Amino acid sequence: MRVLFVAVAVLFAAPSLAQDFELDLSEEKPPKPPPELRPTVAVLSVTAADKEESSAGRAKILESEVLKQLAQSDDFQTVVEPSLVVKTLGAEATKAQTCADWACFEWAAKALKVHRALRITVAKAGPGSVVTVIGYDPGFAELLTLSQESGEKAEKSFLGVAGKSQAQKDREFIKKIAGFIKSSLVKMATPNGKISVDSPEASAAATIDGVEAGVGSFEAVVQRGLRTVRVAVAGFEPFEEQVKVEPQKTAPVKVTLKAKPMEVVAPVAVVQDPGTPIYQRPGLYLAVAGAVAVGVGIAFGQMAMSTQRALDAGGDPVSVTRAQAKNASTQALLANILVAGGGALVAGGAVWVILTPSGGAPPPPAGEPGSKGTGAGAMVHLGGTF
Numbered sequence: 001m002r003v004l005f006v007a008v009a010v011l012f013a014a015p016s017l018a019q020d021f022e023l024d025l026s027e028e029k030p031p032k033p034p035p036e037l038r039p040t041v042a043v044l045s046v047t048a049a050d051k052e053e054s055s056a057g058r059a060k061i062l063e064s065e066v067l068k069q070l071a072q073s074d075d076f077q078t079v080v081e082p083s084l085v086v087k088t089l090g091a092e093a094t095k096a097q098t099c100a101d102w103a104c105f106e107w108a109a110k111a112l113k114v115h116r117a118l119r120i121t122v123a124k125a126g127p128g129s130v131v132t133v134i135g136y137d138p139g140f141a142e143l144l145t146l147s148q149e150s151g152e153k154a155e156k157s158f159l160g161v162a163g164k165s166q167a168q169k170d171r172e173f174i175k176k177i178a179g180f181i182k183s184s185l186v187k188m189a190t191p192n193g194k195i196s197v198d199s200p201e202a203s204a205a206a207t208i209d210g211v212e213a214g215v216g217s218f219e220a221v222v223q224r225g226l227r228t229v230r231v232a233v234a235g236f237e238p239f240e241e242q243v244k245v246e247p248q249k250t251a252p253v254k255v256t257l258k259a260k261p262m263e264v265v266a267p268v269a270v271v272q273d274p275g276t277p278i279y280q281r282p283g284l285y286l287a288v289a290g291a292v293a294v295g296v297g298i299a300f301g302q303m304a305m306s307t308q309r310a311l312d313a314g315g316d317p318v319s320v321t322r323a324q325a326k327n328a329s330t331q332a333l334l335a336n337i338l339v340a341g342g343g344a345l346v347a348g349g350a351v352w353v354i355l356t357p358s359g360g361a362p363p364p365p366a367g368e369p370g371s372k373g374t375g376a377g378a379m380v381h382l383g384g385t386f
Helices: 002-020 053-072 082-097 102-112 166-187 282-313 322-355
Strands: 041-048 116-125 128-136 144-149 193-198 205-208 211-215 218-222 225-232 239-245 250-254
Touching: 041 053, 041 082, 041 102, 053 116, 053 128, 053 166, 082 102, 102 116, 102 128, 128 166, 144 166, 193 211, 193 225, 193 239, 205 218, 211 218, 239 250, 282 322
Parallel strands: 041 116, 193 250
Antiparallel strands: 116 128, 128 144, 193 218, 205 211, 205 225, 225 239
16 A cells, blocks of 8 residues: 555655656657758659559549648749659650659659659459558668558448448548658658868859859758769869768868869970072072173173274284184174173063062062162174175
């Protein structure tokens, strides 16, 4: 009796003792994550997995229940409903509504820009139904697949009394399956984390898992798990670091930039075409030949003029023979031809030399100040009586 009395006394005294010592005996719930860390989710479809009419009807009822629970829940930031999936994906909506593997779910989540995606199917199982939830969460190693039977039992007819209507059965089905849906959604609601990038360069562009995330120093909300941060900026070596992101925590990334080594570029020698050397120019030799011809012509002219002077001096007898006088006439003719022809050759050769490309500055055109003309000529007039 004494033991029983003490136990009862302790039971009644416990609340007051807890109050005296400021103890909280109530069950503590984890704090809700801030809205920015709550994941976004897309309900790709809620459909019948068989051709049973009851399954199709229950799929519609179950879709309403799922969307209602998501609307009432504060575990998700935004919800993309099946109707919006169809509107967003258009012709590819059917593919998303029938996703069954990881790659398809990943594609659908990226296309809809959400963190999580799920599909729900209903199939007949005896007198009841089985509900299957297939969920995509990058934090899992594989798709989350959960199933639950409604556990309905077959009704026995009794003296012709009608059993439950289909509407009543559907309401009981929802009551039995609502808890399963709620627990499934909770498994998909793991909060996101953050990555804080501290960069010394304001123009440094960063990507997280290959997706553009920000410039300079910034914070980005990402899903939990290993994430690869890569930073690139002109003039520096690429920076890359892999960090582990945990729910509701911030993973810091301190960016260190290493300047690229300066590239020594050898000067490119500009090879300038030196042109044709002067000694290889045909015009030079033409001008030289012309000058020689002029020189020979002048020599012939001098000889003819010497004979002419002797004739002009007279005397008895004349000091010039007939042969010399005749040769003087020929010399005068040759002198005129050679001087005129040689002068033309000199002028033509000079022009040819000037027009031939060279590496140096082109010579001033003929006729400009500073240019010198080249030429020679002689005119010999022979007279007398032979």
